[in-house]
Amino acid sequence: MANDETKESGGSGQYDATQYHEVVKGDTLWKIAERYYGDGNLYTNIFEANRDILNNPDAIKVGQKLRIP
Amino acid sequence: MKKNLVCLVIALFVGTMMLAACSSDKGPAEVAVKAAEEAINGVKTEVGKLVPDQVKSLEDTLAAVKEKFGKGEYKAALAEAQTLTGKAKEVIEAAKAKKEELNKTWTELSGQLPKMVEAVQSRVDILSKSKKLPANLTTEKFEEVKTGLAAAKEEWTKALDGFKEGNIGEAVATATSVKEKAVMAMEALGLPVPGAPEAPAPAPAK
Numbered sequence: 001m002a003n004d005e006t007k008e009s010g011g012s013g014q015y016d017a018t019q020y021h022e023v024v025k026g027d028t029l030w031k032i033a034e035r036y037y038g039d040g041n042l043y044t045n046i047f048e049a050n051r052d053i054l055n056n057p058d059a060i061k062v063g064q065k066l067r068i069p
Numbered sequence: 070m071k072k073n074l075v076c077l078v079i080a081l082f083v084g085t086m087m088l089a090a091c092s093s094d095k096g097p098a099e100v101a102v103k104a105a106e107e108a109i110n111g112v113k114t115e116v117g118k119l120v121p122d123q124v125k126s127l128e129d130t131l132a133a134v135k136e137k138f139g140k141g142e143y144k145a146a147l148a149e150a151q152t153l154t155g156k157a158k159e160v161i162e163a164a165k166a167k168k169e170e171l172n173k174t175w176t177e178l179s180g181q182l183p184k185m186v187e188a189v190q191s192r193v194d195i196l197s198k199s200k201k202l203p204a205n206l207t208t209e210k211f212e213e214v215k216t217g218l219a220a221a222k223e224e225w226t227k228a229l230d231g232f233k234e235g236n237i238g239e240a241v242a243t244a245t246s247v248k249e250k251a252v253m254a255m256e257a258l259g260l261p262v263p264g265a266p267e268a269p270a271p272a273p274a275k
Contacts, residue, residue, distance in 0.1 A: 015181045017188035019260050036259070037195055038203035045195050069191045 019068040029057050036068050045069055094143035101150035102138050105131055108157040116164040118238055119171070123160045127153065171237045178244040179232075181263055182225060185251040189218050192258050205259065214254045221250040 021032055029043035037045070047057040049069040054060065109127050117124040130153055138146040193215055196202060202211055224247045231240035255262045 015184055015263055017181075017184040017255075017260070017263065019188070034203075036203060037199050038201040038206070039199040042195055042199055069195065 020065045021068050023060050023062050023064045023066060025062055027060060027062075029060060032066065032068070094147055098138055098143040098147035098150065101147050101154070102131075102134055105134065105150040105153040105157065108154050112157065112161055112164075115235075116161060118236055119164040119167045120160060123163060127157055127160060130156070168237065171241050174241050175232060175237060175244065178241065178248060182244060182247055182251065185248070185255065185263065186218070186221055186225060188260055189214070189221075189251060189254045189258065192260060193218060196258070203259065206257065210257050214257050217250045217254050221247045221254070224250070 019036075021036070023032075029046050030040035033043035033046055034040040043057060046066060046068060047054055049067045053064060053066075060066070109124075109131055113124050113128070130149070134146050134149045134153060137149065193211075196206075196211065202208065224243050228240045228243035228247060231237075231243060252262050254260075
């Protein structure tokens with residue numbers, strides 16, 4: 001199941017407004033971009049925001065938490 | 070005749086005593102009114118920004134005390150001026166508490182708002198390049214978000230300036246308005262809002 005969330009650990013400086021998407025079976029960056037942006041062509045924004053955990057835009061793994069800028 | 074003279078002497082004596090009593094209150098009353106005035110003037114600028122209603126009440130009371138002093142009601146002026154000095158101290162304490170509360174709110178807001186505005190800006194920038202907006206976001210709504218974002222950024226700058234100038238009450242009020250706008254924009258964009266229950270993920274594109 002797809003999931004999005006923010007992180008907030010209570011402290012004033014700890015708030016994180018980033019939206020996350022947990023990868024589920026059948027997800028591709030294209031599909032995720034379509035879902036959040038309405039346009040799959042914008043998948044590169046998600047890829048670039050997650051370069052620390054993604055090497056290849058075609059290789060995402062179930063359970064990975066992707067930042068959705 | 071003799072009786073009348075005695076009465077007159079007594080009346081004169083009583084009158085003199087009363088006058089003496091009144092004049093003996095004049096000096097202390099004058100000092101007390103001055104002290105109250107100094108106590109209020111010394112704090113009204115700083116404290117007035119935090120608890121304006123209470124400072125206004127002090128000033129009104131001071132004006133009434135001065136009026137009594139002017140009418141020669143020294144005893145009443147003395148008593149009220151002394152009470153007023155005590156009230157001024159209470160107002161200072163109330164202002165300190167208010168400042169502490171406002172500082173706490175400001176710390177919280179200034180920790181959240183830049184990140185909220187940044188998240189909205191980032192999404193707006195990306196969606197502006199989109200050929201088709203995501204489900205549940207109409208063109209009109211997206212235009213509203215962009216307008217709200219511009220206003221929020223402008224207000225946030227004002228809030229920061231207000232804080233730098235020491236107008237913390239004004240800064241917190243402006244920052245609260247910025248947060249309302251940012252929350253509205255985040256909700257419209259489907260972004261998770263701080264403190265709110267987790268937002269549902271957007272529906273898969275069809």
